[in-house]
Amino acid sequence: MADPYHNIISLRAVRHFDPAPIPDNILRHILQAGRWTGSAKNTQPWHFVVVRERGTLDALAGCGRYASHLRAAPLAVAIVTASTRFWDTFDAGRAAQSMMLTAWAEGIGSCIAGLDAACARPVLGVPDDHHLQLAISFGYPQANAPHTIEGRPLDEVLAGLGRVPFDEIVHWERW
Amino acid sequence: MADPYHNIISLRAVRHFDPAPIPDNILRHILQAGRWTGSAKNTQPWHFVVVRERGTLDALAGCGRYASHLRAAPLAVAIVTASTRFWDTFDAGRAAQSMMLTAWAEGIGSCIAGLDAACARPVLGVPDDHHLQLAISFGYPQANAPHTIEGRPLDEVLAGLGRVPFDEIVHWERW
Numbered sequence: 001m002a003d004p005y006h007n008i009i010s011l012r013a014v015r016h017f018d019p020a021p022i023p024d025n026i027l028r029h030i031l032q033a034g035r036w037t038g039s040a041k042n043t044q045p046w047h048f049v050v051v052r053e054r055g056t057l058d059a060l061a062g063c064g065r066y067a068s069h070l071r072a073a074p075l076a077v078a079i080v081t082a083s084t085r086f087w088d089t090f091d092a093g094r095a096a097q098s099m100m101l102t103a104w105a106e107g108i109g110s111c112i113a114g115l116d117a118a119c120a121r122p123v124l125g126v127p128d129d130h131h132l133q134l135a136i137s138f139g140y141p142q143a144n145a146p147h148t149i150e151g152r153p154l155d156e157v158l159a160g161l162g163r164v165p166f167d168e169i170v171h172w173e174r175w
Numbered sequence: 176m177a178d179p180y181h182n183i184i185s186l187r188a189v190r191h192f193d194p195a196p197i198p199d200n201i202l203r204h205i206l207q208a209g210r211w212t213g214s215a216k217n218t219q220p221w222h223f224v225v226v227r228e229r230g231t232l233d234a235l236a237g238c239g240r241y242a243s244h245l246r247a248a249p250l251a252v253a254i255v256t257a258s259t260r261f262w263d264t265f266d267a268g269r270a271a272q273s274m275m276l277t278a279w280a281e282g283i284g285s286c287i288a289g290l291d292a293a294c295a296r297p298v299l300g301v302p303d304d305h306h307l308q309l310a311i312s313f314g315y316p317q318a319n320a321p322h323t324i325e326g327r328p329l330d331e332v333l334a335g336l337g338r339v340p341f342d343e344i345v346h347w348e349r350w
Contacts, residue, residue: 002179004280005204005277005280007179008273011211029180031345032184033183033184035339035341036183037186037272040287042334043334044334044338044339046344047345047346047350048345048346049346049348050345050346052348053348056349087289089265090267091268092265094271096269097212097269097272097273098272101272104179105178105180112215114215124350133261134265157216158216159217159218159219160217161217163210164210164219169221169223170206170225171222171223171225172224172225173226174224175222
C-alpha cells in the first residue's frame with residue numbers, strides 16, 4: 001500500500017472498469033471517508049446515494065455528456081449537496097477527494113461524472129430543496145483499457161494532459 | 176505513518192499552532208499534492224499563493240470572521256480560483272483536501288479560513304479576473320491547545336461536534 005502522499009499524487013481518473021464488485025467493507029470505508037470530511041462550521045452539507053442497480057447506473061449515464069463511464073462501473077456514489085453556495089460546493093469537493101483517495105489506496109479507480117440536475121434528480125428521487133450535479137464511478141481498473149473518453153482520445157476532450165508547470169501556479173508571498 | 180484511510184479519517188481542523196516552520200521539502204509535497212489533483216476536463220482552475228511573511232498573514236487574518244488562526248500559523252496557502260462556477264469551486268475543494276491530507280500525514284495540522292474577497296485580494300495582489308475566498312493555515316499542532324474558535328467553545332460556533340450518523344446521510348439506490 002502506498003503512503004498517503006504517493007496515494008494522493010498518483011490518483012488519476014479511471015473511466016474503464018472491470019466488472020468485479022467492490023467489497024462491502026471497502027465501500028463502507030469510502031463512505032466513512034466522505035462522512036468524516038471537514039466542512040465549513042461542520043455543516044456537513046452532503047448526502048451520498050450509493051447506486052449498484054444496473055438500470056439506475058444506465059439512467060444516470062444518460063444524464064451527462066461525459067457520464068457514460070457510469071454504465072461500466074460496478075458502483076457509483078452520487079453526492080447531493082444542501083445548495084450550490086460556495087462552501088457547500090467546495091466542501092463537496094473535499095468529500096469527493098476523500099472518497100476517491102480511500103478507494104485508490106485499495107486499488108479502486110474512480111471518475112466524476114457531471115450530471116444534468118433536471119435529468120438525474122428524478123432518477124434518484126432527490127428532493128427539490130437539495131442539489132444533485134455529480135456522481136462518482138468506482139471500480140477496479142480494466143486491464144489494457146483504452147485511453148479514451150466517449151471513444152475520443154483524451155487530449156481531444158481534456159484541456160491538456162498532465163499538469164501545468166509548478167512555477168506557473170505557485171506564487172510566493174504575492175501573486 | 177498512518178495508512179491512507181486512517182490519515183483521511185483522522186484529519187481534523189487544527190487552529191492553534193506551534194511556531195516551528197514547515198520544512199521546504201514537505202511544503203513542496205503539499206503544493207504538488209494540490210497541483211496534481213484532478214479537475215473537470217483537467218482545467219486545473221487554481222493558483223496557490225504561499226504566505227510566510229508575518230505581516231501578510233496578519234493582514235489576511237483580518238479579512239475573515241473566523242480567520243484569526245492565520246495569525247499563529249507559520250505558513251498559509253491561499254487558493255485562487257478561475258471563477259466561482261460550480262466545477263471550479265468543487266475542484267478547489269478537492270485540491271484543498273489533497274494538500275491538507277498531505278500535511279496531516281507529516282503531522283502538520285491545517286485549517287481553512289474563509290476570506291472576504293474585497294479585503295484579501297489587494298493583500299495578495301490577485302487580479303480581478305480571478306477569485307480569492309480562502310486560505311489554509313498550516314502548522315504543527317500546539318501542545319495542549321484550547322478547544323476554542325476565536326476564544327469561544329467549539330460547540331458555540333460549529334453546527335455540531337462530530338458527524339451526523341452514517342445512516343442519516345447514506346442512501347441506498349435512491350434517496
